[in-house]
Amino acid sequence: MGLKGLLVLLVGASAVAVVSNALAGGIADDPCPTVAGEHTNTCPAGTVGVAYSIRFHEAAGSGCGPGRQTFTVDSGTFPPGLSLSAEGAVSGTPTQAGSFIFYIKMSEPVGEPNCSGEVTDKRFTIPINPGQPAPPPLPELTIGIEQSGIPLGTVGAAYSLSMIANLPDAKTWSITSGALPPGLSIGGSDGVISGTPTAAGTYSFTVLAVIDARRSDTQELAIVVRDPLVVAPEPRFERNGSNQAPLSEVGRPYTFVLSATGGSQVYAWTLSAGSLPRGLRFWANGSIVGRPRVEGEFPFAVAVRDSEGRTATYEGLLQVAPRLEILKLRPLRPARVGKVYRWTFTTAGGIEPTAWRVPRGRLPRGIRLDRELGLLGGVPRQAGRYRFRIQVIDDLGVRSTKTFLLKVAAPAKTTRSNS
Numbered sequence: 001m002g003l004k005g006l007l008v009l010l011v012g013a014s015a016v017a018v019v020s021n022a023l024a025g026g027i028a029d030d031p032c033p034t035v036a037g038e039h040t041n042t043c044p045a046g047t048v049g050v051a052y053s054i055r056f057h058e059a060a061g062s063g064c065g066p067g068r069q070t071f072t073v074d075s076g077t078f079p080p081g082l083s084l085s086a087e088g089a090v091s092g093t094p095t096q097a098g099s100f101i102f103y104i105k106m107s108e109p110v111g112e113p114n115c116s117g118e119v120t121d122k123r124f125t126i127p128i129n130p131g132q133p134a135p136p137p138l139p140e141l142t143i144g145i146e147q148s149g150i151p152l153g154t155v156g157a158a159y160s161l162s163m164i165a166n167l168p169d170a171k172t173w174s175i176t177s178g179a180l181p182p183g184l185s186i187g188g189s190d191g192v193i194s195g196t197p198t199a200a201g202t203y204s205f206t207v208l209a210v211i212d213a214r215r216s217d218t219q220e221l222a223i224v225v226r227d228p229l230v231v232a233p234e235p236r237f238e239r240n241g242s243n244q245a246p247l248s249e250v251g252r253p254y255t256f257v258l259s260a261t262g263g264s265q266v267y268a269w270t271l272s273a274g275s276l277p278r279g280l281r282f283w284a285n286g287s288i289v290g291r292p293r294v295e296g297e298f299p300f301a302v303a304v305r306d307s308e309g310r311t312a313t314y315e316g317l318l319q320v321a322p323r324l325e326i327l328k329l330r331p332l333r334p335a336r337v338g339k340v341y342r343w344t345f346t347t348a349g350g351i352e353p354t355a356w357r358v359p360r361g362r363l364p365r366g367i368r369l370d371r372e373l374g375l376l377g378g379v380p381r382q383a384g385r386y387r388f389r390i391q392v393i394d395d396l397g398v399r400s401t402k403t404f405l406l407k408v409a410a411p412a413k414t415t416r417s418n419s
Helices: none
Strands: 007-011 014-018 052-055 070-076 082-084 089-092 098-107 119-129 143-145 159-165 172-178 184-186 192-195 201-212 215-226 230-233 254-261 267-274 280-282 287-290 296-306 311-321 325-327 341-344 346-348 355-361 367-370 375-378 384-393 399-409
Touching: 070 082, 143 215, 159 201, 159 215, 172 184, 230 311, 254 296, 254 311, 325 399, 355 367
Parallel strands: none
Antiparallel strands: 007 014, 052 089, 070 098, 082 089, 098 119, 143 159, 159 192, 172 201, 184 192, 201 215, 230 254, 254 287, 267 296, 280 287, 296 311, 325 346, 341 375, 355 384, 367 375, 384 399
């Protein structure tokens, strides 16, 4: 057979035949023909970045028949980005330009009819042309907020939060998850979150900005909304919605307490306007305590500020009455047995209503004290001198007591005329 004859190798009980291209038919030149008889078998050129596909197959006259061979890359350099299947299909997208030379090995099945396990290989070349230069990558979109921090919201107060982006292109803004506080919405074209919150709480959400299918970004945010800050007297000090503080009286212990609700629940109090009478002091917990030493009307204002910067003000009027006193301008008018008697005690200062009583001594028989009006009245029945104490108590519990003397004369004598 010469150098190109059949070489049979026996290994154990098996025999594998290796035949030359001339005898086995080998790999076909289609689709990679030989150029100018140089056996280069140059395949169709590919381009970097462009999908590529060819298929190697057996030459006509193969003993096993078409589609039964196995193809592998035997040696050389296969174009990067391409791969070879066992059926001979080359596919993929080239990633590098150049002329790539390699050997393909085709193996026939062993132990099948008309097949003797022949193995053959062939040299191939695939030229890969440079592709078009890739366009520069588009800048990435990044969004954020305009302020240094997310502003806090207050129920009933206008709110605004501006979104910003590093690219000036037109964008579409939306909320992709979570929820804005009730009463707020986001501008679809400008990304401004605005409105008037209607419910307190912490609201987490995600903002999405889209330029096109390749450029978008998201930002996770949370807005805290508080109830409005309100300052008012504690319930036990309220006076039918009036701005007047509870009435006070010179020398009487006094307490007036303001309370705040809403906001951040951490408050700082100040006496922001006006002044208090001597003897009263404003405390840092929003209370006015002491014993006023002077009478008069004292307008004042108290400001409260929470830890997040909200403020509220209470404007009030403190009225201090003079100390309650029974006036004893003159002695009691004398009374006479059997004659109607009236005497009204008078007071100065104090706070109405008042109540009167006789804590010591006794009144003449037939005379009574009206506890509401401070009026002695009646018809005395017995002459004599009656010393007693009169006491009046005002609405704040302040008492004033004075001692009085009432003289009751005997009835006047009557004379008869002789006829």
